[in-house]
Amino acid sequence: MESYLYIALFAPLVGSIFAALFGNTPRKLFTGVITSGLLGVSMIASLNLLYYVYTTGNIIHVNMLDWIVIGNVNIPFGFVVDQVSVVMMVVVTIVSTMVHIHSIGYMDHDRSFNRFFAWLSAFVFSMMILVMSDNFAGLFIGWEGVGLCSWGLIGFWYEKEDIKRSKNLEESPFSTLSPYSSPSPSWAANEAFIMNRVADLAMLIGIFLIFWNIGSLQYDTVFAKIGTLESSTVVAIAIFLFIGAMGKSAQFPFNTWLANAMEGPTPVSALIHAATMVTAGVYLVIRANEIFTVVPEVGYFIACLGAFVALGAASMALVATNMKKIIAFSTLSQLGYMFVAAGLGAYWVALFHLATHAFFKSVLFLGAGNVMHATNDEINIKKMGGLKKHMPQTALIMTIASVALAGIFPLAGFFSKDLILEVAYGSHAYVLWTVLWLTAGLTAFYSFRLVMYVFYGKENYDHDKVHPHETYTFVIAAMTPLALLAISAGWFKEQFIELTTKVLPPLEIHVTDAMLWSLIAVTTAIAVSGIALAVLKHRKDETYFSEIFKNRTCYKILANQYYMNHFWENVVSKPYGKLAEFSWKELDLKLIDAIVDGIAKGIYGGGEAGTSMQSGNLSKALKWMGIGILVLLILVVAFGNLK
Amino acid sequence: MMSVTLNDYLILSTIIFMIGMYGALMRKNLLMLFFATEIMLNAVNIGMAAISKFHGDLTGQMFAFFIIAIAASEVAIGLGLLILWFKRHNNINLDSLQSMKG
Numbered sequence: 001m002e003s004y005l006y007i008a009l010f011a012p013l014v015g016s017i018f019a020a021l022f023g024n025t026p027r028k029l030f031t032g033v034i035t036s037g038l039l040g041v042s043m044i045a046s047l048n049l050l051y052y053v054y055t056t057g058n059i060i061h062v063n064m065l066d067w068i069v070i071g072n073v074n075i076p077f078g079f080v081v082d083q084v085s086v087v088m089m090v091v092v093t094i095v096s097t098m099v100h101i102h103s104i105g106y107m108d109h110d111r112s113f114n115r116f117f118a119w120l121s122a123f124v125f126s127m128m129i130l131v132m133s134d135n136f137a138g139l140f141i142g143w144e145g146v147g148l149c150s151w152g153l154i155g156f157w158y159e160k161e162d163i164k165r166s167k168n169l170e171e172s173p174f175s176t177l178s179p180y181s182s183p184s185p186s187w188a189a190n191e192a193f194i195m196n197r198v199a200d201l202a203m204l205i206g207i208f209l210i211f212w213n214i215g216s217l218q219y220d221t222v223f224a225k226i227g228t229l230e231s232s233t234v235v236a237i238a239i240f241l242f243i244g245a246m247g248k249s250a251q252f253p254f255n256t257w258l259a260n261a262m263e264g265p266t267p268v269s270a271l272i273h274a275a276t277m278v279t280a281g282v283y284l285v286i287r288a289n290e291i292f293t294v295v296p297e298v299g300y301f302i303a304c305l306g307a308f309v310a311l312g313a314a315s316m317a318l319v320a321t322n323m324k325k326i327i328a329f330s331t332l333s334q335l336g337y338m339f340v341a342a343g344l345g346a347y348w349v350a351l352f353h354l355a356t357h358a359f360f361k362s363v364l365f366l367g368a369g370n371v372m373h374a375t376n377d378e379i380n381i382k383k384m385g386g387l388k389k390h391m392p393q394t395a396l397i398m399t400i401a402s403v404a405l406a407g408i409f410p411l412a413g414f415f416s417k418d419l420i421l422e423v424a425y426g427s428h429a430y431v432l433w434t435v436l437w438l439t440a441g442l443t444a445f446y447s448f449r450l451v452m453y454v455f456y457g458k459e460n461y462d463h464d465k466v467h468p469h470e471t472y473t474f475v476i477a478a479m480t481p482l483a484l485l486a487i488s489a490g491w492f493k494e495q496f497i498e499l500t501t502k503v504l505p506p507l508e509i510h511v512t513d514a515m516l517w518s519l520i521a522v523t524t525a526i527a528v529s530g531i532a533l534a535v536l537k538h539r540k541d542e543t544y545f546s547e548i549f550k551n552r553t554c555y556k557i558l559a560n561q562y563y564m565n566h567f568w569e570n571v572v573s574k575p576y577g578k579l580a581e582f583s584w585k586e587l588d589l590k591l592i593d594a595i596v597d598g599i600a601k602g603i604y605g606g607g608e609a610g611t612s613m614q615s616g617n618l619s620k621a622l623k624w625m626g627i628g629i630l631v632l633l634i635l636v637v638a639f640g641n642l643k
Numbered sequence: 644m645m646s647v648t649l650n651d652y653l654i655l656s657t658i659i660f661m662i663g664m665y666g667a668l669m670r671k672n673l674l675m676l677f678f679a680t681e682i683m684l685n686a687v688n689i690g691m692a693a694i695s696k697f698h699g700d701l702t703g704q705m706f707a708f709f710i711i712a713i714a715a716s717e718v719a720i721g722l723g724l725l726i727l728w729f730k731r732h733n734n735i736n737l738d739s740l741q742s743m744k745g
Contacts, residue, residue, distance in 0.1 A: 616741040623668050 001052055001060050005081055008045035008089060009128050011038040012096075016121035019114050027113035029104070035117040036100040039124060043093035046086070053086045054499050061134060068137075075217055080134035083503045084351065087496075088131040088283060091355045092276050094481070095362045096124045099271040101478035102366050105471055106267050106373060116156060116265065123149035127276050131283060135217040136207045139284070143203070143248065146277045147196045153272060154264040155189025162187060169556065174565040176320030176558075179379055182260035189264075192257040199247020199254055206240030209233065223290040231295065238291050238298040241284060249281025249335050252309050256564045258332055259316075262324035266369030269324060274331045274365050275358035282338040282354050289347045289504060299343045303424075306339025307435040312562065314442040318449075319546065319558045321380045323368050326450050330405065331361055333439060337420050340432055346423040346507055348500040352493070353420060356412035360404035360486035366479050367398035371454055374468040375461055381450055385542075386459035390468040393476045395455040397483045402451050404486040406444035406527045414524075415490030421523050422516065426509025440523055444530030452538035652693030660686035673725055673735040677718060684714045 015035035022031050053059065059082040068075040081089070100120060107116050126149055130142025162184040166172045173180040182188035211217055213233055214225050226234060245251075250258035261273050272278070285292060285302065292299050313332035320326045334357045341350035374391055375384060388395040404411035407418060417440065424433040461468070470476075511519070537544055549555040557563065613624055663686055666679030688707040695703025729735050 617738060618740050619668070619671060619737045626664065626668050 001049065002062050004045040004048050004052075005060055005062060005079060005132070008042045008049065008093065009079065009125070009132060011042040011045070012121045012124040012128065014038055016118050016125060019121060020118035022114040023118055025114060027111065031114045031117050032100070032104040032107075035121045036097065036104065039093065039097040039100050039121065042124070042128075043090075043097045046089040046093045049081050050086050050090050053081060053083060054495070057502060059083070072215065075135060075137045077138060078134040078218070079132040079138075080219070081132065083499050084286060085131045087351060087355060087500065089128065091358045092124065092127050092131065094485070095275040095358050096120075096127075096271055098478045098482050099267045099275075099362065099366065102270075102369070102475050103265075103267040105475035106369050107265065110265075112156065116153075119149055119152045119156070120268070120271070123153065123272060123277070127280075130280055134219055136210060136219075136222070137217050139287070140200075140204070140207060143200065143244075143280065146272070146280065147193060147200070147248075150196075150261070150268075150272050150277055151189045151193040153268040154192055154261045155186045156265055156268070157263075158186045158189070160184050160186075169559050172560070175560055176259075176316065176322050176325045177380075178322070181262040181322060181324060181379070185263040188257070188260040188262075192261050195254050195257045196247045199244050202240045203244020203247075206237050206244065209237045209240065213237075219287070226291050226294060234291060235295050235298060238288075238295045241288060241291065242298065242302060245281030245284045246305075247281070248284075249278050249339070250332055251281070251305055251335065251339065252312065253564070255309065255313070255332060256561070256568055259325050259328045259561060260565070262322070262328050266324065266365060266372060269328070270362040270365030270369065273328060275362040278331060278335060279338070279354045279358065282335065282342060282350055285339070285342040286347045286351050286354075286504065289342075289345075292342070293345060293505065296345070299345060300429075301343070303340045303343030303429065303432055306336040306343055307424075307432045307439075308336070309333070310336030310340070310439045311435050311442075314439045314446065316558055316561055317446040318442060319549075319555060321382050321453075323371070323379050323381050323450065323454070324365075326381070326446060327361070327364055327368060330364075330443060330447065331357075333443060334361065334405075336439075337417060337436065340436060341420045341423055344423050344427045344429065344432075345505065346420070346509075348497065348504040349416070349419050349423055349507065351500060351504070352496055353416035355496075356404070356416040356486075356489045359482050359489050360401040360412055363397055363479050363482035363486055364401040364405065366475075366482070367394050367401065370394040370471045370475065371398075373471060375466050378461060378466065381453040382543075383460050383462075384454045385457045385461070386455070387468055388455040391470040393470060395451075397476075397479050398455070399451055400483050401486050402447040403531075405447050406531055407440060407523065408527060408531075409524065410490065411487050412485070412489040415493050418520055418523055422511055422519055423507065423509055425515075425519055426511045437523060437526060441526035441530040444527040445534050448531045448534035449538070449544060452534055457538060457542045649693055649697045653690055656686045656690035656693070658686075659683075659689065662686075671737045673728075673737055673740075676737065677721055677725075681714060681718065684710055 012035075015038035019031040019035050022028050049060070059080060061080045061082075062078065064077045064079065066074070067077045100117070103116065103120065107113050110116065123146060126142050126145025128142070130139055130146060133139045133142060163173045163180050164171075165174075165183070169175045169177045171178050171180075173183045182191070207217065210222055213229055214222050216222060229237075247254045258273055258278065262269055264273075292302070310333045313329040313336065317326045317329035317333070320329065334353070338350045338353050338357070341347075341353060370391065371384065371387060371394060372379060374387070374394075378384060400411070404413040407413040421433060421436055421440070424430075424436055534544075546555070560566065613620075615621075660683050663679045663682030663684075666682065667676055670676055670679060688710055691703040691707040691710070695701060695707075725735060728740075732739060
């Protein structure tokens with residue numbers, strides 16, 4: 001079984017290195033095929049491991065090699081396949097295999113085809129390290145690795161110029177109504193990278209605190225001893241780790257990078273910014289659940305923040321016309337759901353929603369990629385319309401994914417999302433429940449608003465330039481398994497509970513059967529009415545309420561993403577830039593450089609002046625020698641221990 | 644009558660050493676420089692012999708003999724070189740010895 005572990009882990013790395021060899025050469029189809037094939041191998045190995053772990057209940061724990069061994073410090077490169085990490089491995093490899101195959105079609109005409117696959121496979125390798133590591137140090141390496149690959153992939157089209165900032169909603173790069181996702185790909189890549197770095201610093205502090213207080217980073221040791229620490233220390237650890245998770249999972253106030261990251265190629269958004277990397281924060285909370293269980297007050301804060309983000313992101317998606325940003329906001333909102341579940345102590349529920357969400361959200365993004373490909377990279381959903389008859393398969397798949405996202409029985413979203421609402425209700429967090437319930441309605445509405453705008457109604461695109469067409473068959477074939485999982489993933493709930501509760505705490509909520517059914521009914525009712533509103537209103541008017549709300553402040557706030565981007569740029573980045581310039585020009589040049597230069601000049605001048613000693617005259621040299629001896633004698637008398 | 648103590652010998656030794664050092668630093672005549680060097684060496688010899696006597700340890704006197712032997716050979720070589728230099732340059736002024744200057 002160990003060999004399966006190594007295959008699952010290293011197959012993506014081999015693919016990445018192979019593709020990287022051709023990084024600077026023109027498109028070669030085989031790089032895409034081979035990386036996809038190796039990902040498939042990794043997927044099969046992961047499925048094998050899932051079967052093994054599920055049937056035998058054993059976990060696989062290997063110590064590949066020693067890494068840091070100094071004195072009492074011993075941090076090995078160890079990997080563990082247990083009930084939690086195997087679920088993540090399977091989700092990651094299934095989604096990434098399908099995304100790789102989809103990318104062969106999507107990136108078909110791109111001149112950096114080979115480079116794309118090198119980055120994409122490297123990302124999967126980092127993600128596997130992240131989920132499989134048996135200690136916090138390895139997790140952190142994977143964590144940074146996915147951040148790096150995300151940087152390379154968001155900024156994949158780095159040659160694009162920056163777009164001017166504007167107050168006009170139709171042109172501002174920070175508005176969701178403009179055709180731009182961010183000022184430029186390289187800007188978005190740097191934003192994502194730097195913002196994550198800030199949050200990672202907190203995570204690193206959390207890891208240091210763990211090591212400082214426990215003396216080990218191995219999960220087993222840390223979780224066994226966490227109860228012996230003072231509660232204030234555990235609170236600090238939990239908070240710092242969670243700040244790291246907030247950065248990676250784009251929770252408020254680090255949320256802006258996710259929407260701006262839509263600047264990258266769409267398969268990247270599907271893999272990294274929907275299914276895998278952004279869920280790493282949730283995974284961290286689930287993995288470190290024994291730390292968070294000790295401090296329920298931090299957990300409650302996590303849940304509140306999650307609900308806040310869920311509602312805030314869903315509201316932004318209501319007015320957006322940028323197709324990818326709508327889906328990105330929905331990802332953000334669903335991440336909020338996961339954090340609510342994790343914060344309330346229902347860790348396996350969070351993991352369950354993570355898995356189902358990965359399937360339906362990645363396929364939703366891939367569908368959006370097909371649509372953009374068919375319409376010459378149009379991103380404004382109001383400039384599409386009527387695409388169903390040109391691309392029926394994509395329309396079907398995206399509709400399935402949207403129904404799953406809305407949480408309609410019997411698709412995957414129903415099982416996992418309803419469960420989170422039950423958890424919120426059962427934990428007596430009625431405010432959170434109300435927020436999530438409202439969000440469920442909004443989710444259903446904006447998902448179908450997108451579907452209606454894109455696939456139904458009048459054809460609003462420019463018929464002279466755009467000739468929509470269905471994508472390649474193999475691309476649809478790659479999306480089909482994800483679509484099937486989006487339908488069926490929820491049916492395996494019982495098996496999932498059986499599997500994960502061996503390591504994660506079981507659910508402890510007390511809801512009567514009658515209450516349960518009425519909760520399901522109420523939630524389904526709001527989801528169905530959200531869908532119905534979206535469909536019927538569009539049937540009637542071909543548009544929604546944007547004309548009425550256009551000039552109102554609330555509309556502008558939502559379209560500008562609550563001015564979060566403006567806040568970061570004007571309140572944080574610009575003053576920081578000013579401060580940096582001040583310290584460069586005033587402190588660095590005038591103070592630090594002056595001191596360093598002064599030392600050098602002093603020594604240089606002293607040397608110059610001292611050359612007169614070397615006159616070549618023996619008598620003068622003797623005198624200098626005498627002076628030297630005298631100085632040494634004085635030193636001996638003054639400082640020497642003559643007794 | 645006061646007996647002569649070790650300190651007296653050491654003071655004598657120091658005074659002679661200072662005289663030798665003054666000569667070595669101030670004289671320009673190479674021959675005088677040799678004399679000054681000899682004075683310094685012998686000042687040290689006085690110190691060695693005196694300490695050896697007062698401590699009842701012969702090692703100091705042994706050293707004094709060594710120094711006398713080495714000083715003699717040094718003077719032999721040094722005088723030889725000095726004569727060569729005098730034959731070639733017709734003076735033995737220290738300031739003229741500057742051929743090593745870079």
